[in-house]
Amino acid sequence: MYCLGGLTFLFFVLLALTGVMLATYYKPTPDSAYDSIQTITMNVKYGWLIRGIHFYSANGMIITSILHMLRVYFTGAYKKPRELNWIVGVGLGAFTLMAGFTGYVLRWDQEAVGAAGVGLGLANSIPQVGTLLTYLFWGNNYTDTLGRFFASHILLIPGLLVLMMAFHFWMIRRHRIARPL
Numbered sequence: 001m002y003c004l005g006g007l008t009f010l011f012f013v014l015l016a017l018t019g020v021m022l023a024t025y026y027k028p029t030p031d032s033a034y035d036s037i038q039t040i041t042m043n044v045k046y047g048w049l050i051r052g053i054h055f056y057s058a059n060g061m062i063i064t065s066i067l068h069m070l071r072v073y074f075t076g077a078y079k080k081p082r083e084l085n086w087i088v089g090v091g092l093g094a095f096t097l098m099a100g101f102t103g104y105v106l107r108w109d110q111e112a113v114g115a116a117g118v119g120l121g122l123a124n125s126i127p128q129v130g131t132l133l134t135y136l137f138w139g140n141n142y143t144d145t146l147g148r149f150f151a152s153h154i155l156l157i158p159g160l161l162v163l164m165m166a167f168h169f170w171m172i173r174r175h176r177i178a179r180p181l
Contacts, residue, residue: 004068008096011061012161018054019154026106028150030142033108058100065096077177085171092164095157102153108146116145 025044027036040047069089072078078086105116124134137152138145 001071004064004071008061008064008068009165011057011064012165014053014057015061016158018050018057019158021050022054023154026150028106028146030108030146033106033146037107058103062096062100065093069093082171082175082177085168085175088164088168088171092161092168095161095164099153099157099161102149102157105149106146106153113142116149 022040025036025040025047027033037051041051042048044050072086072089078089101115101119105112105119120134120138123137124130126133137148139148
């Protein structure tokens with residue numbers, strides 16, 4: 001139970017490695033996205049394997065991050081003096097879910113387009129900032145939407161995850177929660 005954070009990080013590393021490989025063949029346009037995924041799966045050498053590792057690592061990261069948060073909560077490891085680390089961990093969990101959602105939309109099939117619409121409808125329902133968030137992620141057309149989800153999935157969210165993980169790990173060491181690796 002105390003290795004769930006490390007497993008989550010391992011899944012993140014696998015996702016980064018396989019994601020770079022997938023991004024070399026993926027085309028983030030509404031007309032080409034689905035076909036490029038089919039090409040990766042069917043025609044690229046070991047593309048099916050890389051895509052499978054990416055898919056299962058994404059699911060593993062979401063599951064282990066949720067289990068890690070539950071373990072921290074139920075063992076009371078979020079209490080003083082670790083409150084800030086808990087808040088950063090909750091942020092990491094939120095960004096992990098966002099990465100999963102944006103990655104799901106990148107398939108750009110009927111289900112993914114529907115999911116994007118539902119997600120953006122939820123974002124639009126947020127008081128004060130919902131309209132701005134919706135425009136930032138939706139844009140003017142499907143090309144804008146897919147491009148923004150792609151950029152968020154491969155640049156924005158992983159970049160924020162890396163920064164937050166570095167701070168999270170630093171706080172773990174500072175509070176002497178774990179020994180050096």
